[in-house]
Amino acid sequence: MNSIFGNIDDLYLFFCVVEEGSLLAASKKLHLPPSTMSRRLSALESRLNLRLLEKQGRELVATQTGKETFQAIRSGMENLESSFTQIMTHSEEVAGSIRLAIPHNFYRAFVGDVVEDFVRQHPRVNVELALSQEHSMPETNRDLLMTFDLTGLDGMVARPLFRAQHGFFASPEYLDKVGPIDTLEQLQQLDWLSADRQRDMPVYQDDEFIQVLQIKPKLVINDINAIAGAVVRGLGIASLPYRHISKDMKVVQVLPQYHRSDKQAYLVYKERKYQPRALTLLVEALLEASAMLKYGKPVVQGD
Incomplete structure (x- = not known):
């Protein structure tokens, strides 16, 4: 869409910089070089004849005018993001590769059955399982981790699975x-x-x-x-x-x-926005299976 603003995605670049808090964070989110983003943002400011961003230390932050602009376009941009996410979620083919790192006992308890049912239902999905107690930090939006320990996993989504008594x-x-x-x-x-x-x-x-x-x-x-x-x-x-x-x-x-x-188990993955449909469905299946597990006290000998 061309207008006085130029391409509408230039406005989205500005929106992301303010929302993410820095040019570098926005560039990582959008997979664009910071230099490209900087050039396009400067061009946007020239077309609007407004100063939207300014240097603060090594980062770009919104000026007062930029903050007002951000608030004015925020609702529209979030609606666009939400609409396209829903379209992608419903239309995306359930295919690709998923990597799941879990402790050995999780696999024997319930994960093995869930994964085997999942690959039968979705033959175009490949699942790679790593059975280990050690942390395997999710690096892409196709990585999952099951763990009791959230140390070093700041910024990740951590969904509670179950509590072990x-x-x-x-x-x-x-x-x-x-x-x-x-x-x-x-x-x-x-x-x-x-x-x-x-x-x-x-x-x-x-x-x-x-x-x-x-x-x-x-x-x-x-x-x-x-x-x-x-x-x-x-x-x-x-x-x-x-x-x-x-x-x-x-x-x-x-x-x-x-x-x-009690020890709380978690299912950990990167931010869900634009998450592959295959991963979304596997997350839902694992959460549903975990909710069915029984973790009550045993009848011990002598009772």
Whole structure:
């Protein structure tokens, strides 16, 4: 659309610079060189005979006139973005590649079934799964990460999946060796097995915070199923999710009135705007499957 403003997308460039907070951030969003954007913005200002942006340090910021212009066009630009996003969402072919990084136990719990159903329903989609406890930062809008730890993931979209409730478990053989455990101080001194390197473990009674245990893990394995196996074999005590405990496991819940803080799992990805339809559908499928999971307390031996 040509007018006194020039091409309408030059106005959109200006809109994005103000909305994103800098020329560099807007250029990354729009995948345009900063030099190209700067040239086109200067041309827009010349055509309008208005000063919309000015230097502040190393960044371009809106002048007072620019702020007023931004507010005047904001609603229209957002409506255009929303309309085109809806059109792209409904018309985009469900195809392409998706990369999903998840812990091993997530795959066995529910993700494997969801992904297999997904690729059957969408034969033009390729899914690459990376099974690992380590962070795999989403780098493109086709990357997904499942994690309990949001450290270093600022600026990402983090959708809650489920909360994992924990109890303290050990084998009868191990408890026979160490003797009765009646206090948190005794609990703290045991041989701890852990799926992470955490040393400070907040302990609760119901919803009330009691204290922080200072534990020293004897064995760290970044797989909760491996830790559960080590507990069964009598190597020590661990905080285990209730969903990993079944009646046929030879373990005992220690100090059942206490528990560590629940662990929140998240599905993490880059900003959803203009997200590929294949990724949108997989996100929805994973969230729906997670909502169906049961994470209640187990019926432990002796009940």
